[in-house]
Amino acid sequence: MIDSHCHLDNPQFDPDRAAVIDRALSAGIERMVVIGTGEGPPDLEAGIRLADAHEPIYATVGVHPHDASKATPETYKHLRELLKHPKVIALGEIGLDYHYDHSPREAQREVFLEQMLIAGEARKPIVIHTREAWEDTIALLEVYWRPYGLGGIMHCFSGSPEQAKLCLDLGFHLSFGGIITFPKSSAVQEAARQAPANRILIETDAPYLAPVPHRGKRNEPAFITDTARKLAEIRGVTPEEIARATKENYLQLVTGT
Numbered sequence: 001m002i003d004s005h006c007h008l009d010n011p012q013f014d015p016d017r018a019a020v021i022d023r024a025l026s027a028g029i030e031r032m033v034v035i036g037t038g039e040g041p042p043d044l045e046a047g048i049r050l051a052d053a054h055e056p057i058y059a060t061v062g063v064h065p066h067d068a069s070k071a072t073p074e075t076y077k078h079l080r081e082l083l084k085h086p087k088v089i090a091l092g093e094i095g096l097d098y099h100y101d102h103s104p105r106e107a108q109r110e111v112f113l114e115q116m117l118i119a120g121e122a123r124k125p126i127v128i129h130t131r132e133a134w135e136d137t138i139a140l141l142e143v144y145w146r147p148y149g150l151g152g153i154m155h156c157f158s159g160s161p162e163q164a165k166l167c168l169d170l171g172f173h174l175s176f177g178g179i180i181t182f183p184k185s186s187a188v189q190e191a192a193r194q195a196p197a198n199r200i201l202i203e204t205d206a207p208y209l210a211p212v213p214h215r216g217k218r219n220e221p222a223f224i225t226d227t228a229r230k231l232a233e234i235r236g237v238t239p240e241e242i243a244r245a246t247k248e249n250y251l252q253l254v255t256g257t
């Protein structure tokens with residue numbers, strides 16, 4: 001299995017990071033993608049540092065919408081260079097977060113757009129984070145991302161079947177996380193049921209959003225097995241089938257084959 005989105009650089013893993021990685025490998029997680037947004041610019045290498053140190057770890061680079069106000073022309077120049085690293089599979093997580101508004105919305109939109117242009121130039125997929133900013137996110141993707149035909153990942157997809165259709169139409173894969181195991185998540189469960197088998201991914205977003213029965217605790221990649229089991233139940237297939245399909249889809253997305 002592949003955890004397509006986790007934050008193993010998070011200080012919550014400082015006491016036992018090696019043990020967390022070992023538990024993931026024992027649980028059958030072959031690869032973990034560490035999202036490289038870290039504490040924000042000027043440090044863009046939070047994911048790369050772990051990818052360089054651990055064979056099963058791959059990375060992204062990018063400026064999270066929370067950190068948009070920290071981005072400078074130097075940031076973009078550096079991102080272009082880091083995207084050439086052999087273990088960097090995508091640019092992300094990028095997008096808009098109007099829930100926390102840690103950066104002004106105007107800055108979030110500008111940094112999102114700028115990074116789409118960088119990813120498009122580098123021919124790399126993007127990883128999208130969107131919260132309470134659905135319409136602006138889709139509108140910007142439509143204009144600035146669709147023309148590249150590169151697709152990407154809707155990380156921790158938590159929308160409705162209608163919203164899922166819009167993302168699929170834009171060429172995105174839907175990555176399902178712990179939220180699908182929560183009660184009262186019937187809309188996203190329905191989206192997970194209907195999604196085409198060749199466009200689904202799974203992720204933990206560890207240390208956040210632990211699936212049931214670990215809800216409320218620190219999440220870690222090994223817990224992805226609970227999300228896979230739930231996704232299998234929703235779709236009426238075996239967990240092995242979910243593991244196989246999501247791995248294949250991930251590899252197809254990052255290698256373009």
Ligand SMILES: [Zn+2]
Pocket residue numbers: 093129155156
């Ligand atoms: Zn996110």
Ligand SMILES: [Zn+2]
Pocket residue numbers: 005006007035093155205
């Ligand atoms: Zn994340």
